Amino acid sequence: MANKPDHYDGSDIQVLEGLEAVRKRPGMYIGSTGPRGLHHLVYEVVDNSVDEALAGYCDEIGVWIHADNAITVTDNGRGIPVDKHPKEKIPTVEVVLTILHAGGKFGGEGYKVSGGLHGVGVSVVNALSTRVEVNVKRDGKEYAIAFDHGKTCEKLHEIGPAKKTGTKTTFWPDPEIFTETTVFDYDTLASRFREMAFLNRGLKIVLHDERVTDADGNPRTEVFQYAGGIVDFVKYLNEGKETLNKPIYFEAENADGTVEVAMQWSTSYSTNSVMAFANNINTHEGGTHLDGFKQAVTRTINEYARAKGILKEKDSNLSGDDTREGLAAIVSVKLHDPQFEGQTKTKLGNTEIRPLVQNAVTQGLAEYLEENPTPAKRIIGKATQALKAREAARKAREMTRRKGVLDSFALPGKLADCSSKEPQNSEIFIVEGDSAGGSAKQARDRKTQAILPLRGKILNVERAGLHRSLSSDTISSLITAIGTNIGDDFDADQARYHRIIIMTDADVDGAHIRCLLLTFFYRYMPELINRGYIYIAQPPIFGLKKKNSRSPKIERYIYDENALGSVLAEYDDPNKFDVQRYKGLGEMDPDQLWETTMEPATRTLLQVNIDDAAEAERVVSELMGDLVEPRKEFIQKHARDVRFLDI
Ligand code: 0RA
Numbered sequence: 314m315a316n317k318p319d320h321y322d323g324s325d326i327q328v329l330e331g332l333e334a335v336r337k338r339p340g341m342y343i344g345s346t347g348p349r350g351l352h353h354l355v356y357e358v359v360d361n362s363v364d365e366a367l368a369g370y371c372d373e374i375g376v377w378i379h380a381d382n383a384i385t386v387t388d389n390g391r392g393i394p395v396d397k398h399p400k401e402k403i404p405t406v407e408v409v410l411t412i413l414h415a416g417g418k419f420g421g422e423g424y425k426v427s428g429g430l431h432g433v434g435v436s437v438v439n440a441l442s443t444r445v446e447v448n449v450k451r452d453g454k455e456y457a458i459a460f461d462h463g464k465t466c467e468k469l470h471e472i473g474p475a476k477k478t479g480t481k482t483t484f485w486p487d488p489e490i491f492t493e494t495t496v497f498d499y500d501t502l503a504s505r506f507r508e509m510a511f512l513n514r515g516l517k518i519v520l521h522d523e524r525v526t527d528a529d530g531n532p533r534t535e536v537f538q539y540a541g542g543i544v545d546f547v548k549y550l551n552e553g554k555e556t557l558n559k560p561i562y563f564e565a566e567n568a569d570g571t572v573e574v575a576m577q578w579s580t581s582y583s584t585n586s587v588m589a590f591a592n593n594i595n596t597h598e599g600g601t602h603l604d605g606f607k608q609a610v611t612r613t614i615n616e617y618a619r620a621k622g623i624l625k626e627k628d629s630n631l632s633g634d635d636t637r638e639g640l641a642a643i644v645s646v647k648l649h650d651p652q653f654e655g656q657t658k659t660k661l662g663n664t665e666i667r668p669l670v671q672n673a674v675t676q677g678l679a680e681y682l683e684e685n686p687t688p689a690k691r692i693i694g695k696a697t698q699a700l701k702a703r704e705a706a707r708k709a710r711e712m713t714r715r716k717g718v719l720d721s722f723a724l725p726g727k728l729a730d731c732s733s734k735e736p737q738n739s740e741i742f743i744v745e746g747d748s749a750g751g752s753a754k755q756a757r758d759r760k761t762q763a764i765l766p767l768r769g770k771i772l773n774v775e776r777a778g779l780h781r782s783l784s785s786d787t788i789s790s791l792i793t794a795i796g797t798n799i800g801d802d803f804d805a806d807q808a809r810y811h812r813i814i815i816m817t818d819a820d821v822d823g824a825h826i827r828c829l830l831l832t833f834f835y836r837y838m839p840e841l842i843n844r845g846y847i848y849i850a851q852p853p854i855f856g857l858k859k860k861n862s863r864s865p866k867i868e869r870y871i872y873d874e875n876a877l878g879s880v881l882a883e884y885d886d887p888n889k890f891d892v893q894r895y896k897g898l899g900e901m902d903p904d905q906l907w908e909t910t911m912e913p914a915t916r917t918l919l920q921v922n923i924d925d926a927a928e929a930e931r932v933v934s935e936l937m938g939d940l941v942e943p944r945k946e947f948i949q950k951h952a953r954d955v956r957f958l959d960i
Pocket of ligand 1: 361362365388390391392393394480
């Protein structure tokens with residue numbers, strides 16, 4: 314971190330307001346009270362330790378998920394100050410935990426590089442927890458303080474001597490706030506810490522899950538630490554892919570901030586593996602740093618290709634998409650006063666950072682290409698191939714358009730459209746198989762629900778590439794039904810439905826088709842995922858029917874594979890039921906399908922999001938990409954639940 318403040322004590326802490334407001338409107342501070350908001354609590358606490366690490370005072374952070382779903386975060390930093398706060402007249406650690414916005418903002422000196430999505434501080438975690446305990450080791454002593462629903466319940470007191478320094482925070486999220494769930498998801502936390510460790514070279518984060526123990530009773534433990542930083546990040550993104558060059562890395566710094574870039578091309582067709590971060594926050598919506606990066610890559614590659622005569626005078630320029638096909642890249646900037654804009658506040662607005670990124674990339678990439686002619690040739694070859702494929706695909710599209718296939722006036726014949734023409738009120742069920750499609754057509758609310766049955770498997774777009782995918786019947790009917798088009802012509806505002814619901818059987822084939830569909834959306838319509846338009850239907854797995862009853866009535870449906878036992882245990886006499894296992898949607902009659910899966914008032918839908926785009930991208934290609942070994946391995950590992958997006 315630049316400009317380390319040489320003096321810092323309690324008086325620097327800016328005191329703003331109390332915690333009642335946080336409990337009244339938690340969503341304003343942590344985004345939601347759903348699972349995302351719950352996990353933000355952890356990030357908020359960990360971010361403070363990361364800042365301590367980035368300031369150079371801490372090199373290890375520990376996180377424990379306890380069996381009762383409490384979380385402990387430890388670090389070996391300087392310890393939160395315990396001296397009396399000059400204005401508040403209470404220990405600084407108590408100010409930090411009880412007064413909103415009392416973070417360590419160093420009044421413009423240096424920059425707080427992490428700071429959760431909202432950068433709200435640990436007092437928010439305190440406000441939203443039934444209990445928080447903080448232990449501080451400093452000045453040869455260990456101190457403890459505790460809070461109940463945000464209020465100090467045990468004043469700061471000394472509990473013994475201490476040789477080292479550091480901070481330990483334990484919190485119990487309040488189930489009255491997090492009404493949906495207080496259960497932490499290991500994978501969600503692990504991905505975030507992995508990302509943090511990639512973005513901050515050398516930083517060590519150790520995650521322990523005490524809910525899962527081995528034969529000796531040791532909790533599941535994973536260490537995230539990468540000596541290569543973002544270079545290791547792009548290697549990770551490209552795992553299982555055939556790469557064209559060793560990762561390229563460069564960094565630059567000026568008064569506005571720092572930029573680090575790592576990039577590596579592979580033979581993949583993906584153009585959305587470029588990830589941009591600002592102060593460790595994933596800027597999903599892009600911004601000035603990403604714009605600068607893209608411009609620099611496009612220009613530098615075109616200039617090189619022209620200079621070497623690979624692009625002739627008469628040839629048209631390579632487009633940005635051409636130069637980025639198969640590119641995995643991380644652009645990470647750190648700046649003093651990040652301006653986050655956009656719908657989800659994940660778009661960087663600072664204009665001063667654009668030239669810094671642009672110059673660094675132009676210089677770094679041009680130098681790399683000059684000095685490494687062999688991989689340079691492969692990279693240019695890949696881009697020119699992409700250009701040819703793009704032109705071929707455009708011709709194919711024009712042909713099919715002429716034939717009326719991709720024409721929005723000619724909707725696919727198999728589509729049973731809804732009567733509503735308002736996308737906000739319209740949804741489409743993409744249904745596996747004609748027979749389930751038939752049931753769904755009978756069951757649906759024709760006003761708002763459209764049905765598109767898919768026959769058999771859809772083409773694997775990851776392996777096929779755009780050109781071949783477009784000539785597939787299933788893919789083109791999907792594109793036409795949705796209405797957005799793809800590629801250069803893609804326009805999310807043309808989506809004919811704002812809920813696109815994948816409805817497949819609860820078996821391995823169903824899971825496979827779901828994967829293929831998600832790959833398709835991820836590759837060609839990622840904006841629809843970002844907008845939250847893509848969902849997965851949840852058909853029941855079991856039905857309980859009264860024994861010997863002649864009525865086909867199902868007493869109870871069960872949606873969770875693991876819940877059968879516990880549901881049966883709720884009944885005095887579970888033997889009075891026949892348990893039916895639904896292998897396919899086709900086994901339900903239209904009424905049952907409506908009641909269990911389609912009726913908006915009672916169904917559950919899983920919303921697909923790209924929160925963890927890195928993992929999604931990686932797994933999609935591991936599962937679907939060119940190399941056979943990783944795919945086999947993955948399918949063996951995840952044979953039961955082929956679930957790969959954060960849903
Ligand atoms: C401000 C000043 C000092 C330490 C910290 C903040 C600090 C905060 C957290 C939160 C979690 N872990 C932390 N570790 C340190 C120390 C100032 C000094 O020693 O002079």
